[in-house]
Structures are given as C-alpha cells and as structure tokens.
C-alpha cells in the first residue's frame with residue numbers, strides 16, 4: 378500500500394470517528410440531528426405521540442370499517458376502549474377542545490359542558506376553550522381534576538354564516554398562540570350538541586374527520602359539496618370520498634393548524650370574489666379532506682342528528698346534535 382492510500386484511509390477513518398462523536402453527543406442531549414436537513418423542528422415543540430394500531434376493524438361487517446386508503450372508520454365494536462385507554466394512560470396526554478357559543482347559542486353551553494364532563498376523554502387532561510360574546514353567561518360546571526375551561530371573549534357577529542366560518546380563523550390563532558407547546562390533540566365541536574356516550578382515545582389520529590349523519594350512505598353525486606367552480610371549496614363531480622361534518626373534527630395540533638389555516642385563507646379568498654361556499658367552512662373542510670385524506674374517520678356515532686330515523690347500524694350515539702328552531706335561534710335567516 379503506498380503512502381497516499383494510507384493517508385486517504387486515515388482521513389476517512391478520522392471523519393467516521395468525528396461523525397460518530399457528533400452523533401453520540403446529540404443523542405445524549407436527547408435530540409438526533411440530521412446535519413443535512415434544514416428547518417428541523419424545534420425541540421421545545423411537542424411532537425405528536427405515536428398512535429397504536431387500529432383495533433380489530435373486521436369485527437363489524439355491516440358497515441365500512443376501512444377506507445380505500447387504508448385508514449380505520451371507527452364504529453362501536455371495532456375497538457377495545459379499555460385496551461386503548463391503558464395504552465395512552467401513562468402518556469399524560471392533553472386534549473384541547475373548542476366550542477363557540479355566540480348569541481342565543483349560549484343556551485346550549487351548559488348541557489354541552491355537563492355531558493362533556495361525563496363522556497369526553499374521562500380520566501385525561503382536557504382543556505376546553507369557550508368562545509363567546511357573553512362571558513358572564515358561561516355556566517359554572519364542576520370539572521374533574523386535570524380538566525379546565527378557558528373563556529375567550531369574541532365580538533358579537535350578526536350573520537350566523539360569519540359566526541360559523543370565523544371559527545376556523547380563531548382555531549388557527551389558538552393553536553399558533555397557545556397550544557403548540559402544550560396540547561397533543563384538539564377537537565373542534567358544535568355547541569348545539571350533547572355527549573350521550575363514551576368518546577375517548579379511539580378517536581385520536583393525526584387528522585380526524587366525522588362522517589356526516591345525513592350523507593354517509595349517499596352516492597357521491599348527492600353529497601352537498603360546493604359545486605361552483607369559482608369557489609375555492611369547489612368539488613368536481615368525480616371528486617370526493619365522503620361528506621364530513623363541520624360540527625366535529627380534530628387531530629394533532631400541526632394537522633388541525635394546517636386545516637384551519639387553509640380553510641381560513643380559502644374562505645376569505647372566496648369572499649373577495651363575492652362568493653360564500655354553500656355550507657361555509659364545512660364546504661372548505663370537505664375540499665381540504667379530499668386533498669389531504671384524514672388518518673382516521675369517525676362514524677356518524679360521533680355526531681348523530683335525528684334528521685332521519687335511526688338506523689340499525691347505529692349501535693350507540695356518542696355525540697348528538699340537538700334539534701333546534703333555526704328561525705328562532707339564529708341572528709339572521
């Protein structure tokens with residue numbers, strides 16, 4: 378072996394040793410750094426926890442339990458709540474939830490909060506954010522240890538469409554300003570609803586959509602997507618997997634931040650063109666979830682409404698949209 382070869386090998390060996398030292402020092406500091414990767418996530422930000430495999434999705438044969446892109450559709454009988462809760466119990470998860478109660482919708486808040494306390498992530502850390510224009514009317518509801526409520530005061534809006542759609546902007550701001558370093562998952566829920574059954578860790582996923590109770594059996598052509606091409610929520614006839622609810626969705630902080638930011642931008646883009654999607658932010662959510670497939674889908678058990686007779690496949694109602702008189706309760710018709 379000549380002198381040049383020996384020198385080259387010595388340099389390579391030295392480099393390998395140095396890389397090894399660098400790797401072990403960053404490992405010891407609790408963080409593995411890829412020296413070739415830009416924009417690494419700050420170690421202070423909470424990372425979404427690992428999710429366990431879905432339960433036995435084949436235990437129901439009367440309903441769709443797996444999508445064409447292989448993510449579970451959660452129905453009663455497709456998961457074991459005791460097993461799942463025990464998987465998460467020692468992970469000290471914090472689940473955030475948003476609920477908006479503006480104008481006359483404040484009347485629904487007490488029942489929403491009371492039933493939430495009984496059924497929603499019991500035994501876990503839960504932080505509920507109530508957005509209202511009447512902070513003094515927020516009812517006192519006794520909460521278990523580890524659970525808390527924060528009231529956010531918002532201005533009174535005179536169009537129900539604006540109230541409904543402005544939620545996306547406020548959710549995005551909440552995640553950006555307060556939640557990224559603190560909570561693990563978030564669910565955004567309609568206030569005119571009550572919890573009637575267990576809603577727990579089986580619902581956790583990176584991006585979670587809920588099948589709308591009115592359309593989970595409908596043909597694609599019957600789904601009430603936005604059909605005007607001028608809107609950013611437009612869905613062509615050959616597009617769409619499912620029709621998802623605007624009244625319940627969630628996921629990890631990063632995914633819901635992306636969703637709410639995208640829907641806010643597209644809603645306002647439509648407004649500058651003088652158009653509002655047929656079902657406001659729900660239409661934009663549906664467009665978003667067509668392009669960015671949810672990693673978990675919850676069955677209509679997770680937001681049932683008595684818009685039609687109850688169906689045999691609905692074994693339990695976990696979250697229920699109360700019947701309301703739209704003309705009486707909304708600020709505008």
Ligand code: UD2
Pocket residue numbers: 476477478479480481482483537540541566567568569622623624625656657658659680698706707708
């Ligand atoms: C559907 C969706 C809803 C939203 C809406 C968009 C379901 C079950 N519901 O319900 O989430 O996407 O379509 O058009 O999927 N709110 C107030 N004060 C008001 C009006 C609304 O606080 O005066 C809030 C409240 O949290 C309410 C939510 O906005 O739950 C949605 O309004 P809605 O329930 O009147 O909308 P709806 O029934 O058309």
